[in-house]
Amino acid sequence: MTRPNIGIDDEVREMTEKEYAELLASGWTEEGTNDLAP
């Protein structure tokens, strides 16, 4: 699977594996289903 992009100021690039692991650890999900979200 392609990792998502990260923006750092005006630079946009694909996340590194480490950055992607940290994103997933933060509770981020690729797709959501609930407007109330919490």
Added chain:
Amino acid sequence: MAVKTFTSATLSSSDTNTYLANSGLVYIKQQTIGNGVATQAVTSAFSADYDSYRIVVSGGTASALGSMRMQLGSANSLYYGIVNYATYGAASTPLSAGDNNAALWGYVGYCSPRYLAASIDLINPFDSNKYTSYLAAGWTAETAAGTASGLQQQQASYTAFTLSPQTGTFTGGTIFVYGYRKA
């Protein structure tokens, strides 16, 4: 500074400079959110020039519904927060959600395919001797709304922050950073 009532049709350079220099919120910078990014970092946002900041996000869209989240610098622990919210309509039951030693603040704004929205007051992000707080952030989902606040319990100094959608990616909104003038 005392409020002054101007009586002449032409402002002097002295008055103009004084009142420009003593505005309340001072624009620091803005950053366009990248196309389809899962996180957007804003560097060089905080400095010794200000103790407190207002961060506003407008425009843009997200790939999915979900909270907007915020991280300070590279700190990824000791975030605490709460959002109190209810679904739209009279006598709606109050609900809440929160962060308990989380990797970031999870409820500083909201992301939707139809809008991005955040207005965050941030206190002491640059002061290495203080915890950083965020206050009275509006949280406006499509079927509910509320207010959020929280604390980052590390005595650390930050110059950058990162916003991200809880789910998917966001695109194209603008992040505005203002400082509360100290003197």
